[in-house]
Amino acid sequence: MSKVVEISPTTRHEGHSKLVLKVNDAGIIEKGNWCSITPVRGVEKLAIGKTPEQVPKIASRVCGICPIAHNLAGTEAMEASIKCEIPKDAKMLRHILQLANRAHSIALHDILILPDLYIPGTEVKVNPFTPEEPVRSVAKRIQRIREIGQTIGQIAGGECIHPSNTRVGGMYRNCSEQAKTKMYDLAKEGLVLAHQQAEFMIAVLRNYQKRDWVDVGGMKVPLPKDLGYHDQGYLATDAFYGSSSLEECPSWDINRFKEVRPWDWYMGEMEISLEEPKYPVGGTTKMGTKVNPQMEACTGIPMYDGQPVEVGPRARLVTYKNFDEKGTVGQNVAREMEYQDSFYEMIDCIDALNPSGKVMADFVPDGDGSLGWAANEAPRGTDVHIARVKDWKVQYFSMLVPTTWNFATCSAALVGAPWQLAEVVMRGYDPCVSCATHMIVLDEDNKLVAQKLIQ
């Protein structure tokens, strides 16, 4: 008979989410629901009537971890709507900023997943904060990569967390010749470290993959070879940066996308019938508690060609680099493979950057109300912002962020895994839940159903 277990809140990611899992007698997940419980906010509503300069700044504040992706996607959605082409050097600065952010983000994700993994040849799980070798030097390397990412981002974007340099129509200012050299030196140093770090992480991940069982809170849990497999397909708009026109990326057509209500996808009211006090941290939800993912889930379900899809590093590698490994380990390996790529591409962009070139478009139109969109390949996947600007006022704005895409896909990927490993599968998506939670929802007939899901 099936039992219901709930892990709430999930840990080691940004925001609040939970896992509600229907499991069989052997503890294998029959149906999994991963849902956001961060309350719905209304950034789309707040944006209406503001200037195109304000909205990307507002958008970048919805989340503590991906302001750069939101800032860039927001700005480019405005540019797409007003039909403004930005100079090449402005583009290069944005590419550098975005890639630096990606390098920083992968390093951060390493810290998150390391405690799930084992030091090869031992039964010891990795504690990234231990002062002992070999982990100590890995942690130092991770910190240095984060530092390099932030420093380059700061030079290209003006500030390292909330970039102040982006403007609708280009960038506020170009960097100096010295700053370019500094970015170049840092990127070269970062490339070497990224190589080492990716090699280390992939070795540790492969070691994990070969195990028959893993330890979770003192429980010996069998490790299935198909952990995290799903058949939902992938979506990516570019190997590195993103796209804001059908011409650049014909496979991302906004008309093939729609968003549906969560209650068609999530399970209804249930009672918790399995409780495990040993599960880290602090045990699972108490027996007898009522749960209702349909009503508690705070996001809509975005679909592409009628199905939820995966976005993120593996989606990019599958689409553009013939990567074919499935499952949670494959996903983490793909993320590590993006390490070096992001530095190689960054070096190319720095090479191409002309510090004395102009970075602002000669003419920035006021907008005629056409629909514009920009998909930015954020570290976690495709971050799509949609905007309509008329007479320098935003008439419509919407954000479709990476983790929203991944909620339903990851829920499908949970099936067949032991419930104790559900969080391991979830972390493979490097979720960022707080920005995944603010959507306008369409029903399956493309009708506007709800502006807000929580009453």
Place this chain on the structure above:
Amino acid sequence: MLYPEIVIVGCGNPLFADDGFGPAVIEEMQKLTLPDNVKVVDAGLGGPHFIFTLLNPEVTKKLVIVDIADFGADPGTIAKLRVEDLPPGSYRDAHSWDLAEPLQRIKDQIDITIIGCQPAKVTDPEFELGLSETVQKAIPNTIRVILETIGVDYGTTIKRLQEERQRGTAKSCGSAETS
């Protein structure tokens, strides 16, 4: 080095009215010319995972955090707090593996001061832009307290800010009395 000897961080979300106090103070401070060993950063919501976990105690000696804090005073009042004064869970980094608070990890190696301002309204989870008037008026005094904390004499600007304070536009806390 990304973060120098003295780091001033504004935390909070401008989308929740007075929660934007930290970033607003930083915006004003970025107009000042400060010594090379000082860096001011608008951290937004990213303080824990972008900054507090990345400070190197061998380089950074002083950390000043500007944020709102509820200590039961009149809105716009500012207070200097220590890490020990913070309630459990403050600046929790969702990215740390044991949910440890990153400030607890570094507080013995780095001198941390939190400058908290009593908010008038925080609209979480609803969005609202702009600080309330009383909190807006606390900005000049907060900057003066920060500069005093990091030992920077900003000459005439300080004097002007002091005058404003004496005119009663902003209240100061006991520990920040002028010399």
